[in-house]
Amino acid sequence: MYRRTAVFAASLLIMGGGVAHAADPFVPHLPPPTGPFPVGVTDLHLVDHSRPDPWKPAKYPVRDVMTTVFYPAADVRGYPLASQMTAAAAEQFPRVDVAFTHPELPKAGVDWAATMSHAHVGAPARATRHPVLLYSPATADPRTLGTSLAEDLASRGYIVVAIDSPGETTEVDIPGQGVRIIDLTSSPAVDPKVFRDILTTRIADTRFVLDSLTTLANGQNPDAELRRLPAGLSRALDMRRVGIYGHSIGGSTAAETMYEDPRIKAAVNLEGFLDYLPDSPQQTFGDLLPVAANGTDRPLLLFGTDGYRTPRYDHGWNAMLAKSPCRTTVRRLTDANHWVFSDFGSMAAQFQAAGLMTQEQRNTLIGAIAPERSVPRIHNRVADFFGRHL
Template identity: 30%
Template sequence: MKRMLVVLAGLLAIATPASADPVNTPYLPAPTGSRPVGTTSLHLTDENRQDPWVPSAGPRELMVRLWFPAKSRGTHRAQYMTPTESELVLEGTGVTGVPPDILSRTRTNAYTDAAPAPGRHPLVVLSPGFTWPVSTLTALAEDLASHGYVVAGIDHTYESFATTFPDGRVTTCAACTLDVDDFPTLLIESRARDVSFVLDELSGYRFVDPSRIGMAGQSLGGASVGETMLTDQRVRAGANLDGSMFKPLPESGLSRPFLFFSEQQITDPTWERDWPRLTGWKRWLTVAGSVHQSFTDYDMLAQQIGVDLGSGLPGTRSVEITRRYVRAFFDLHLNGEPQPLLDSPSRCYPEVIRKR
């Protein structure tokens, strides 16, 4: 498999610094939409489900970050992650030679004191890669929100190097140390249950349109999108960003819209297997010069702090491409807006190639 479990837990490392002196403060590029972006965090507890990785912890707890179109711009920018989270992520990915809190300094574009804009908005759920916090998808989330989407990013507890709760607890990756048969499948099934619980909790929010829900995930998060769509009919469209399909789609198929978006590397046999089982609208796009982290903030941020991932996408290019194509997918399938970008090559994005 292209993404064996060692990749999920180990190859996610950001590599070694190319320079001992990081450049200026890391930053996320400004969103491309016209709406200011607000953000808040939710602490949710599923009283009907015991935590699958640490049963002694009791009911399943999740931290969820919401991004949304705001009435007006605020004054307090959201923190990308805490200094402790930055230190644990860098330690977990094997990065040395940079200040341990460097990722916590990343400049974001969403405001914690901004109120949601009126109206009901489509909802996109984001699920990150194994060991990574959902903050790795912040640039994508901010951009979607600036175009009118509510975005719910889920930190899957005990599957990340660091998750911080309101009472100050910081959980780490307990799942990383487990020796369990068919572990990737268990992870995917657990994430699908996490998403469905979060959708239950958000269904009563006045600014969420429950008839327009999509999901995107990167790496293991992308692998979880298909399972979520199979088990929860509320998710109308799904995008897998470079994640092997560890749990096969059923031969009966999945008929709702689905996007494969990946590196231009050796073909993933799990995608080849599941491609015929996608029986609705579908696309398989690859990005020349990308690496696994190019579908998160980390390709871009690694370059900013002087770390070489081997990416061929300079500056903010990886974020620009991911934002544009993921938004086009949801604009088409949640908003009904035609998207020629998904049908033919683009002079603006020559790196993106339609494989199928």
């Protein structure tokens, strides 16, 4: 762990924390992966013809799901690095995500399209079987804001499939359709029906992605446009060892999808509720999710922060511990806040150093914790958990 922490601390110097020139938009950087393998990446556009879009069924009679697959690569020479976001998505990000979801972020002065990942587009996959991890992001967040953790896990030998659920994601770039922005008219934080609908949709999307990955592992191409897949990718998927992790409502999705789908062997909930919103003001708490009400026979890590802890979290998480004390582990990150589990965990300090974010805004977003502490601790904790159970 010391070596990885030292590597990350050194990378902060490479990132640069200086103030951006007024004429030059600031470019945030992502910490480099710490595992032994180079990382390849490809996108899959998946279409579920068995159900319509839940948000606009008349406009979208079939369900689109966008995914990004990060994987250990055999050789990355000659394969370009991927950007964190597509140019089209990055153009919409400050208008939609920053404006409506993350008011602490800079309103201007950031070149979101210029942030590069450390993954190489289309590189051939390593010719061995690797465990598969699914990732579900936070409420309204695009899957791209989980790039850092996904890359790090891929560099350690996992295949990570990050999932976007169009319609409740602030922006998602879909081949042939352009960028679809969020369709929700109320927030899952206050609307019980919207919370239930998002969770139900994400679980269905996740199980459909699992079906599509099984198709891929059997040698077929599930991509809607039948785009060429990286060499060796289908043979690299070990569908007998599948885990899932998610942030916020994505963490709720991870825990509940594991409960409903026996193909998933272990789950990490990064600060997601384990109950529904109350249906009436007279209720103190909502009904527990089935996983918390009934318990689980598979390993579940509940990983939270001290800054975002609420009675509602304790209600669901304590119920989970009571039902499955031998299968459930709880860990908390101190001096931290909710969005430290996303790429903002490393970016916020850069924004503050560049004069684009105040200390108060940073604390609201990720807490006072330094990224050289938070990033290795999160990455190592998640990797160690799946290393034990997959």
